[in-house]
Amino acid sequence: MTELRYLPDADDVTEFEATVTTATEEYIILDGTYFYPEGGGQPPDHGTIEWDGGSATIDDVWKDHGDVRHGVQSLDGDPPTEGTAVTCRIDEQRRRNLSRMHTAQHVVSRVVLDEFDASTAGNQVYAERSRIDFEPASFDDADLDRIEELSNTAIEADYGVTKEERPREQVEENVDEGRALLDMIPDHVDPLRVVAIEEFDMCPCGGTHADSLGELGGIEILDCTSKGENVERIEFTLDNLE
Ligand SMILES: [Zn+2]
Incomplete structure (x- = not known):
């Protein structure tokens, strides 16, 4: 092990x-x-x-x-x-870019859940460009502008990001539906590693992340494509990648 x-x-x-x-x-x-x-x-x-x-x-x-x-x-x-x-x-530079991108994914996923009641069905982070699939969703240009604006508002607020272990039962009680695929995490995994962005967002996640949203710089939405009925894929990048 x-x-x-x-x-x-x-x-x-x-x-x-x-x-x-x-x-x-x-x-x-x-x-x-x-x-x-x-x-x-x-x-x-x-x-x-x-x-x-x-x-x-x-x-x-x-x-x-x-x-x-x-x-x-x-x-x-x-x-x-x-x-x-x-x-x-x-490789520090690659790690920092991936950590920032992954944290940005949490931000965009939270904004879309709050504004459009759409869950994150899947995501793939890369060092240059990342994507999230939302369901159920159908975004127009104004929606995408709104998502970008609200994501950047959260980044400008420079919320702190904490990573800690919490009892699974507590996570199951407190996490918002649509922010955790708890069924995908085997039952024996307890405690769960939780990533919390102050009062803005909380979800179980095992990846690497920034320590505060200010490190992300700014999010730019690059593209949005349909990936099937009611599934929309948003692609984004950050403006201070190294
Ligand atoms: Zn994460």
Whole structure:
């Protein structure tokens, strides 16, 4: 089992020490990691792992039966043996962009739920451009302007973002319908990691996020397309990506 050290609120750590539990030429497993493994609509971190006598560049990270596998893009030296101490560095710029984008997704999802009573049916965050599918929804140009304006109003208010574990029962009672796909989270997952944007929004989420909305800069809606009956896909970006 790899300890997910970025949870519940260490998503600003991008350099850390760890110990190898398994390594091949294809992947490295550590006792604990701050690398984010792909999931929940957020792509994996990139970075490097170094040890005495070798190093690896990492361009994919994924969960595998409780372990986190750090996919090796290129290897310098032999794979590290079990018990080797390693120094890990996450690509900070990519991580910051993904964290900002993911936080922006929460903002837009909240605005659309409040204004149009539409739930987030799916989302995919990228470092440059992200998307959210809403249902039931049918947005016109004025609606999209409104969503963009209200999202930017929330960003300008610079609400704080907190990440913490809460008992599942409490989350189930307090989360707004349409802001959590609780049925998709296995029953044994308790407590849940919750991301709260002051009084503005709260939902269970395992991704990485900014610490305050001011970090997002500003949201621009780029496109809106129909993805089937009553499903609308909004694409957006941020104006201060690195
Ligand atoms: Zn999230």
